[in-house]
Amino acid sequence: MGDPDLLEIMEEEGKGSSRDPCYDFPMSEQSLNSTETSFLISKESTPAKRYNLFLRRRLMFQKSKQSKDSIFFRDGIRQIDFVLSYVDDIKKDMDIKAERRKEFELNLRKTGLELEIEDKRDSEDGRTYFVKIHAPWEVLVTYAEVLGIKMPIKQSEAPPPENTHLSSILGPVKLPVKLKYPHPEYFTAQFSRHRQELFLIEDPATFFPSSTRNRIVYYILSRCPYGIEDGKKRFGIERLLTSNTYLSAYPLHDGQYWKSSEPPNPVNERYILYQNWARFSDFYKEQPLHLIRKYYGEKIGIYFVFLGFYTEMLFIAAVVGLACFIYGLLSMEGNTNSIEICDPEIGGQMIMCPLCDIVCDYWRLNSTCLASKFSHLFDNESTVFFAIFMGIWVTLFLEYWKQRQARLKYEWDLVDFEEEQQQLQLRPEFEAMCTHRKLNPVTKEMEPHMPLCSRLPWYFLSGATVTLWMSLVIASMVAVIVYRLAVFATFARFMESEASLQQVKSFFTPQLATSLTGSCLNFIVILILNFFYEKISAWITKMEIPRTYQEYESSLTLKMFLFQFVNYYSSCFYVAFFKGKYVGYPGKYTYLFNVWRSEECDPGGCLIELTTQLTIIMVGKQIFGNIKETIYPLALNWWRRRKARTNSEKLYSRWEQDHDLESFGPLGLFYEYLETVIQFGFVTLFVASFPLAPLLALINNIVEIRVDAWKLTTQYRRTVASKAHSIGVWQDILCGMAVVSVATNAFIVAFTSDIIPRLVYYYAYSTDATQPLRGYVNNSLSTFLIADFPNNTAPSEKRDFTTCRYRDYRFPPDHENKYFHNMQFWHVLAAKMTFIIVMEHIVFLVKFLLAWMIPDVPRDVLERIKLEKLMTIKILHEFELNKLKENLGINVDERVKKHVMIEENKV
Structure with a gap:
């Protein structure tokens, strides 16, 4: 009887009824002391009988033979539902933290939870204590009713x-x-401990899934008090983690991911998930969504449902985009524009004006022959079709996702779901900073309150910080533009020598070389800014002191999305809508800061540069993200295990193995959603310039699903299960981006690609009936008299030709309105504006029609929801009726017996 754990249990057995300090429920003796084993034997068993049975099982158990994969207490009976860890911090507040832990664990026991502490001498590192927590049956049924499970x-x-x-x-x-x-x-029906006979309880030990068990335990942990400090009642595991009173709090994985469990451990769902979900060799298979939900909870489950559904829809867009790319590839050799540019007698005879002042030389148009062919891959007739198609695709995606989400609500019992109360819980930081209290009109209790005047300075600081960093992104983009302008002359000096005036066909033109290096530099700057901003945005959000976890996440979402939107898309917006639009013309160029000439587009337009920019940023981000998500937790876990394994003779237990894993954290899903939404922007906002974007996104998402599954299953601690009935605010963001994408793609087709000027020439200015586009290249280039060059812009080397060509629609030098825009310019501009209006109206009309035609909730789901409600009411009614009849029958029998006894006595 010297075992301290047995003494502790015996003391617990001697206690009477108590009250839950977190909730004012009367807790029976059975709720404090019963185990699932005693429940199986008899609900009516006395405390002495329960203790005797437990004592026999406890004395028979030998700790030395305990498996390192055991997920039970030392008795081998009670399952571990949660683990807390801590170390004795002798440097700072050791006594205060110890007192907090003692009070906290005492109150946990009063709620009915059962605790078992592993001494630090038995741990691998020799310094960490582990508190194992088990929720008995009565605790589970009580809080299952409270949570409406x-x-x-x-x-x-x-x-x-x-x-x-x-x-x-x-x-x-x-x-x-x-x-x-x-x-x-x-x-299903909401659980009631007074109607336990109604529910299908075959085995109380397995009735509640492990995810439900850890959710219930975390609910108790987050509300359990640990003392009074500064006259205020302190409670919740989150505050204790923040103050380092405890190092970590986590539920256990079922077992090793590389091997199945052995009795008496239950089925190892972690192993099943790894074998059928987390392995890269299964990249082509669908996901076991119901098992993911059962193991990790609905919040993580719905993320993988969304990612899988988005990937499936991307398959359609990828096939159409690939078809458009193949069309461009097949029609590349027969493209009239490329033929004329490459023709030595046409493009080879066109002398183009210099692309920079003094150091740049004249060049022949056919030097961009290969670049013009490459540009045709993405700038052809299919561009318009694909832009319209993607406008319709994104509507179908969002509407069918609403249906998928509605079906998921029914399948996962989320129809009557209300916001997870953990999200509405007050944050410990908010309570710590509050000096005022206010009466809650709903609960009629005094709650911490922070006046607006106290928060206002932090709101101003937050807004100023976000504005500053967004301005920094713009400044970085301008710096990259300056870099491209500055180095363009260097590239031109090496690449536009005398060869530029020869009949040379080159792919790496100065424009393309500058664009490639500038895009790579811009991507590096994006990653650097993003790294620092993530830290600053988290800090500034904490300084705002949000009241609840939901407010914290909403505030952080707004900051991160606004910044990343500007960070990742600003350079693409610049190339698509600004580059080459404000150049001026030879002799009257526009200058940036009065020093550098504004960038010009290739004679075939800026679309190929937008494609280059989009490809480098999108592909680079996806590759970097997947490498980071793989290497980062792997390296941290290796280093943590290496430091922890100091006493190799000790049992490396299940809770220690999970303790050495990386924590997924409350914002783990936030960054996953953010990454997906940013990718969605690349696929929709600029897809008219790059029809292969959906294909690249599809390939990335196939890898992403397995990377996320692998890291959750093997590299991260098991997350606390929580509910969610939708993807939340991200759905509103996706809808907003879908609307913006219609406008951006319409403007890209109109102002960035060359399709509209070609169509105007085809229908209004062509003189060749057999080949209407013949002569378009010459028609799209205006003429400039070299003598009109100012001395500070003319090439240093003199040439024997008198004119050069540049891309614009202006009158020639011999016209009375020389260098003014001609009528064709206005025709093209009118056609561009008309196209934007027509395309937007067509796509928006189709979007609204599809949104109206496709119901948010499928009809069969509505019928099944109604059927389930009716069946649930019927089953509950029959249960109560049978119970009432049974009670009435007992009462009638008792009255009859009493009446018979009275009559017999009379006789």
Whole structure:
């Protein structure tokens, strides 16, 4: 009887009823002391019997034979639902922290939770204590009722999904039915501890999934008090983690991910997920979404549902985009523009004006022959079709996602879901900073309150910080532009020598070389700014002192999205809508800071430069993101395990193994959603310039799903399960980007590509009936008299020709209105504006029609929701009626017996 754990248990057995300090429920003796094993034996068993059984099992257990993968207490019976860890900090506030822990753990025991502490001498590093927490049956049923958790009451008679012809074709992609649907479909109802007979409780030990168990325990941990400080009641594990009273708090994984569990451990769902979800060799298979939800909870589950659905929809866009690219590839050799530019008798005879002052020389148009062919890949007739198609695709994607989300709500019992209360809980930092209290009109209790005047300075600082960093992004973009202008002359000096006036066809023109290096430099700057801003935005959001976790996440979302929108897209917006639009003309160029000439586009337009910019940033971001998500947790975990394994003779237990893993953190999903939304912007906002963007996004997402699955399953601690019925504010952001994408793609087709000027020439100015586009290149170039060059801009080397050509629609030097815009310029401008208006109206009309035609909730889901509500009411009614009849029957029998006894006594 010298075992301290047994003494502690015996003391617990002797206690009477208590009250939950977190909630004012009366907690029975059974709720404080019973185990799931005693529940299986008899609900009516006395405390002495329960103790005797537990004592026998405890004395039979030998700790030396405990498996390192065990997820049970030392008795081998009670499952570990949560783990807390701490070290004795002798440097700072050791006594205060110890007192907090003592009070906190005492109050946890009063709520009915059972605790077991592992001494630091038994840990691998010799300095960490582990507090293992088990939630007994009565605690689970009590808080399942408090949280309104829905549990099965009757198996649905709906037939299981059948294999169709399409399913047989997609057989290799499909998962086995038992894995895809790990349990039958049930009718469910909110759990009630007074109606336990109503629910399908076959085994209390497995009735509540481990994700539900850890959610309930975390709910208790987040509300349990640990003392009074400065006259205020302090509570919650989050505050204790913030003050380093505890190092970590986490639920356990089921076991090792590389091997299945052995009895008495339950089925290792982590291993099943790794084998069927997290391995890269299964990249082509669908995801076991129901098992993900069961293991990690609805919030993480719905992220993977969204990512998978988005990837499936990208497949359609990728196929169409690839078809447009193949069309451009097949029509490249027959493109009239490229033929004329490459022709020595046409493009070879056109002397182009210098692209910079003094040091740049004249050059022949056919030197851009290969670049013009490459430009045709993305700037052809299919560009307009693909821009319109993507405007419709994004509408279909969002509407069908609403349907998928509605179906998911029904399948995951989220129809009547209310906001997760953890998100509405006051943040410890808010309570610590508050000096005022205010009466809550709903609860009629005094709550911490921070007046607006106290927050206002931080709001101003936050707004100023965000504005400053967005301005810094713009300044960085301008610096890259200056770099490109400054080095262009250097490239031109090396690449535009005498050869530029020869019949030379070159792919790496000064424009392209400058664009490539500038895009790479811009991508590096984006990554650097993004790294520092993430730290600053998190700090400034904390300084705003948000009241709840939901307010904190919303504030951070706004800051991060605004910054990353500007950071990743500003350079693309510049190339698409500003570059080459304000150049001027020879002799009267526009200068940046009165020093550098504004950048000009290639004679074929700026679309190829936009494609280059988009490709480098999008592909670079995706590759860097996947490498970071793989290497970062892997390296940290290796280093942490290396430092922890100092006492190799000690048992490296399940809780220590998980302790050495990286924490996913409350904002882990936030950054995953942000990454996906930024990619969505690349796919939609500028897709008219790069039809292969959906294909690249598709390939990345196939890898991304497995990378996220791998790191969650193998490199991160198990997250606390939490509910979510949608992707939240991200859906509003996606809808906003979808609307903006219609305008951006219309402007790209009109002002960045060369399709509209070609169409105007085709229908209004062409004189060749057999080949209407013949002569377009010559028509699109204006003529400038070399003698009109100012001395400070003319090339230093004199030439024997008198005129040069430049891209614009202006009158020639011999016209009375020389160098003014001619009528064709206004025709082209009118055609561009008309195209923008027509395209936007067509796409928006189709969008609104599709949104109206496609219901947010499918009809079959509505019918099943109504059926489930009716069946639930019917089942509850029958249960209460039978219970009432049973009670009435007992009472009638008792009255009859009493009446008979009275009559017999009379006789």
